[in-house]
Amino acid sequence: MKQAEIRSDIAWATPEKVVIHGLDLCEDIVGKIDFGQMAFLQLFARLPDAREVRMFNAMMVILVEHGITPSSLATRMTYAGAPEAVQAAVAAGLLGLGSVFVGSLDNAARLLQESMPHPNAALDIDALARTIVDEYRARREILPGIGHPFHKPVDPRAPALFKVAQETGYDGPYIRLMTAIGKEAERKLDRALPVNVTGAMAAVASEMGIPWRICRGLAVAARAVGLVGHILEEMRQPLATALYLRTEHEATAHLVPRQEREEG
Amino acid sequence: MKQAEIRSDIAWATPEKVVIHGLDLCEDIVGKIDFGQMAFLQLFARLPDAREVRMFNAMMVILVEHGITPSSLATRMTYAGAPEAVQAAVAAGLLGLGSVFVGSLDNAARLLQESMPHPNAALDIDALARTIVDEYRARREILPGIGHPFHKPVDPRAPALFKVAQETGYDGPYIRLMTAIGKEAERKLDRALPVNVTGAMAAVASEMGIPWRICRGLAVAARAVGLVGHILEEMRQPLATALYLRTEHEATAHLVPRQEREEG
Amino acid sequence: MKQAEIRSDIAWATPEKVVIHGLDLCEDIVGKIDFGQMAFLQLFARLPDAREVRMFNAMMVILVEHGITPSSLATRMTYAGAPEAVQAAVAAGLLGLGSVFVGSLDNAARLLQESMPHPNAALDIDALARTIVDEYRARREILPGIGHPFHKPVDPRAPALFKVAQETGYDGPYIRLMTAIGKEAERKLDRALPVNVTGAMAAVASEMGIPWRICRGLAVAARAVGLVGHILEEMRQPLATALYLRTEHEATAHLVPRQEREEG
Amino acid sequence: MKQAEIRSDIAWATPEKVVIHGLDLCEDIVGKIDFGQMAFLQLFARLPDAREVRMFNAMMVILVEHGITPSSLATRMTYAGAPEAVQAAVAAGLLGLGSVFVGSLDNAARLLQESMPHPNAALDIDALARTIVDEYRARREILPGIGHPFHKPVDPRAPALFKVAQETGYDGPYIRLMTAIGKEAERKLDRALPVNVTGAMAAVASEMGIPWRICRGLAVAARAVGLVGHILEEMRQPLATALYLRTEHEATAHLVPRQEREEG
Structure with a gap:
């Protein structure tokens, strides 16, 4: 062989x-x-160089900490069971960074990069955005990178990131395309659908030449830093054990005979 | 309740x-x-502040990349099976950051912090080092943070880190204690046992007030960044599949009947 | 709220x-x-009941052990770094059971279950198979569940599983459809493409009423048992450290200056 | 080389x-x-043989399902974020099977196997139990395998397992030693401390010749099966998203300005 x-x-x-x-x-x-x-x-x-690292840092810091999420709870639950294996607690929290929470970052970056593999001045970006929105609507698929269930009407992280892009000269065609997609979707669907944090990050990553396949990796690396902060707080001010005990109690209340529950 | x-x-x-x-x-x-x-x-x-972040950065950058290790191979093997789940590939590589590779960081930081919970000018650090070395020898335990199987006689990362500590004013009692432990061990065991990279990091982390229980977390977070680099290389220039196929071939050569192997 | x-x-x-x-x-x-x-x-x-458990056991035992794979190597690499955290070593090996190795099981089960949500005697299974093969060819997609790069022309695990299905009365429409897809693909592509182990398992799981979304879970649970066997062997007869050291040596040979390598 | x-x-x-x-x-x-x-x-x-597999099955079935625990919650949280990566959800749930929940199994098996490496009829098991309890008390360490915070005064799983051991001829010296340790501890500490489920499993595993280092592996493999059941329930009747949202709300209530909370 x-x-x-x-x-x-x-x-x-x-x-x-x-x-x-x-x-x-x-x-x-x-x-x-x-x-x-x-x-x-x-x-x-x-x-x-200086402008590259400023733009890169802006993306990374935004990904570090997202508060009490399924990810940080998985980390805390794992730490409660295996405090001697801090690496396992971080890993457990990373494992849920999949299609639901971070997937829209990959998807938006893929959409941008595949729609515009070789950006050039001749491209009609508004026309391209119209085509993209029409195709997604025809396939009844959700457009990645726009709208947010909580941060509405505007996800404040998107303009913050785009401001740094402007200051560092990264306000190029991918950011324009992402913005145009949001505007076109708002027009067609008649509701507020501005670019959200993952759309903004996808656009900036594309401007920086980061392949869409590795975008999730950036999110994962930054979040690892954030999860260490959750472990540190769980060491000092634990919540995992209280949370699982009360969840177990509530989730099985309909199964345990009333009398035994009262005594327990 | x-x-x-x-x-x-x-x-x-x-x-x-x-x-x-x-x-x-x-x-x-x-x-x-x-x-x-x-x-x-x-x-x-x-x-x-400026000196804190310079010292902190020096620790973090040292932990990012360690080349082809069990950790980066676990990441690459996982990526080969589940390229759609980059978070799982990073997590797999983090899981082996346990007692063998990163544990000496925790152990050295614990030794330093428990030996000297309240550093003060009156402490005789050399005497403390002698006691520590004697106790470990009596218990036939390995002293964490000194000596290295490959980087010998000197682990060049330790003086590099201590140089930054000196420049930033972090050259305090924990670094002195770690260094004294190395010298005392060399004297007692009559071979080169200078402070290694984990000993140096443990000393610096102690100087910065980082509790020993979370030191492994710093290593895990920094390594997550490094593992994303390995995934990116595995995307472009894969080695996992070739490595597992040849390992399978070699590992089972004694089991497969000669004739079938030749035909296979 | x-x-x-x-x-x-x-x-x-x-x-x-x-x-x-x-x-x-x-x-x-x-x-x-x-x-x-x-x-x-x-x-x-x-x-x-007795026939259900016999069929179920036949599926589970087939999934337990697949030898030296990326999965078992990730487990062994993780064990080498964190022997105190056996749970992390098992988890690391499970993480790569994704689209490349186990995904075809989900995909085949999904194909079968979505093509035939309500099997009944009136269905023309051969016609359905022709449609499916034509659609996949038109989309240039790979049909899941047929053909195997190593076990060819026949994957012996498929007939072994189908034999148990026959003996237990599970030889129903999903097994017929999977088999018909293989035959139709062989006819259209003019090469040996019989049902492979994941196709056979997908068909049997569908006969048993197991939703395609959880099929990967069965593989994961069974493999967890297998990985414990690899950890036990790694305890007694380790290979991970030798493998990573020689891989590191080979992978970086082109980077290390010749003189230093010879001395090293 | x-x-x-x-x-x-x-x-x-x-x-x-x-x-x-x-x-x-x-x-x-x-x-x-x-x-x-x-x-x-x-x-x-x-x-x-028949008695071996009956005893082995009794151990394995006991380990499969433990309800809503930190482990099953980590699995459900991970599934909520990455439903496409069922293997990651199982892995996340396994990662917390460490020192707090499963560690007492290893510890109890280690205690038994190291206290009695070569059981023989001449051994005075009661005297050995007294020595063990005295040593643990002197070191102020917790004896593994006895007492339970919830299943008290008796953990019903221990007698259930010992009954199978009796029926299969596995009621040997390790079960006697584990039982004697419980009795001696109850006598010395003057409270109910009978053998618990991990103590019983450790004793049975020792009778079967299973090395203590791999006992946790059995628990991990069996729990993988259980966690697939939790994923299946989470698919049909999810709780993870509701649980994380309400936890986030409660955990940060003291930080969010009152007015914004009311509007939110």
Whole structure:
């Protein structure tokens, strides 16, 4: 059997040094670049310039913390059972970052990138938005990246992100397309459907050249940071045990014979 | 049943705004603070000053990428089976960050923090180091944070981190204790046992007031960033399938009848 | 805010007893029913009769062990890093049971169940199979449940499962449809494409009334048993550390300067 | 570099057959042995006899379903976010099976097996129990396997399991030692501390020759089956979204300004 090549270009080490994406960890990285630059380096295999890292940081910070969600509750429940395995508690919280909560980020980025693989000045972006909205309506599919059940009529995170894009020169065709999709959908469906946080992030990621397939990965990495904060709070001020006990009580109240419940 | 309080102080939201640790996400965070500051905010519930964030970033960047490890291979294997669930691939790689690879970070931080709960000028740090080394030798336990099987005689990441500590004013009693433990162990065991990367990180984390129980969490969060880089490389230049096929072939060669193998 | 109902009908307990799907754990389950019956009870909320449990067991045993796969390697890699967290090692191995390896089971079951929501004697199954194959060819999609890259021309697990189906009276319309799809695909594509193990399982699961959405769950539960076997072997006869070290060496050989490599 | 051996003895395959622990999957396993026998085969590398499989099944069925727990809630929360990744939902629920909930099983089995590595008729089991209880009291450690916060004064699952042990001839020295530890602890601490379910399982596992290090694996595999039942119920009768929304509301009530809350 001829062996397929097994090769990785990310990092290598000798006893005296560690090299990551061509940079010497001890000489060029530690004390020299920050966590945001390091995350950029890991994704793009090169260091960012000032405007790149500002835009990238804006995306990452928005993804870190979303409060009490199914994700942070899964982390806290896992920590309650296995406090010795902090890595498992973080992992449990990441596992639910799927189609329902983070999927719209991938979907919006995919929509933008597949609709406009090679942006150029000749493109009629409003016409493209009309076609996209019509196609989704014809297929009765939900358009990703617009509207929000709670942050309405406007998701304030979208304009905040677009403002940074403007300041850093990233206000290009993908942001225009995403915005046009929202406007066209509002017109056709006659209700407020502005770009939401995942739509804004998808547009910015597309402007930065981040492939849609890895967008969920950015969300996952940033959320890992956030979940550590939830573990720290759960250590000091636990809620998981109280929550599961009362949930068990309520969920089975119709099954337990009345008399035994009163005594229990 | 009286209900226990369920309370979280990390974040809250109204339709118009999101507040994290008291800061308005759209006004105070997006475009204003970077990913490293955000990670610090999530852990300490306040923003860092310049020297704090420089020290914190130095720790985080060191933890991001460790090359082809059991962790990155678990991520790549999982991605090969479930490319649609990037969150699961990251989670799989985090799950092995346990006692063997990251545990020495917790253990070293615990040793330092429990040996010196209230550092003060009157403490004889060298005497304390001698007692610690003697106790570990008496119990035939391995001292965490010193020596390295590959990076020897010196783990270059430790002096790199301590240099940043010196520049930022974090060269305090925990770093002195960790260093003294290494020297005392070298003296008693008569071989090179300088502080390694986990010992250095444990000392710096202790200087920053990070409780030992959450140190593994920092490693997990930083590594999540690194694993996204491995997924990106696996997308473009996969190795998981070739590796599992050849491993299966080799591992079962003694079981498969010779004739069938040759035909297979 | 009106509170939505939170309710679970699976199990309840008093200090004196535990009740699962209406059965008393200590009186009716322990020592009375076996692991296969218990798994059936957990899925169907009732005990199986003899033919049901024989068919169900045949599906479950086929899913337990698949040798050295990305899944078992992820488990072994995780165990190498966190031997104290056996649950994390099992979980890591389950995470890759996604679209590539187990997805064809869901997809085949979905295809069968959506093509034939209400099987009846009047249906022309061969005509239905022709339509299905034509539609997939028109969309250039891969038909799930037929053909196998290694087990060819015949996947021996499919006839083994169908034999049990025949003996237990489960050889109904879904098995006929799956078989007809394979035959039609062979005719149209002019190569061997018999029903494979996931096609056979999808057909049997459909005969048993198991919704396609939970089919992957059966595979996941059975594989959890198999992965414990891999952990046990890894405890006694480890391969993970040797495998990662040699993979790291090979994958980075092109990066490390020749001289340092020779010394290393 | 000399390559370390990479070898697995569990399974191998040719295009025509699959062999697991020396048995032909299609000839000897499918339709011939049940899920409990298969699980035994995977752990012991041989088929069980009738009494072995009855005892083994009794342990496994007890571990499958524990109702609304942190584990099943983590599974349901993950399913709510990633319904397309059932494997991730099961994995999330397994991750919390750590020191708090399942750890006492390992700990009790370890205590029994290390206290009595070679049981023989000459051993004074009551004296051994006294020594063990005294040592734990002296170290102020909690004895694993006795007492239960909810199932008191008696955990009904322990006598149920011991009854099967008696019927199958497994009522040997480890069950006597576990029982003696409970009695001695009750005498010394003057309160009801009979053997609980994990103590009973640890004793039975020890009688069966199952190493303590893998006991948690049995619990994890059995619980995977149970968690699939929770996913199935969550599909039909969801509770995760309602639970997280109301938890978020309650947990942040003290942070959200009164006026905004009323409008929200």
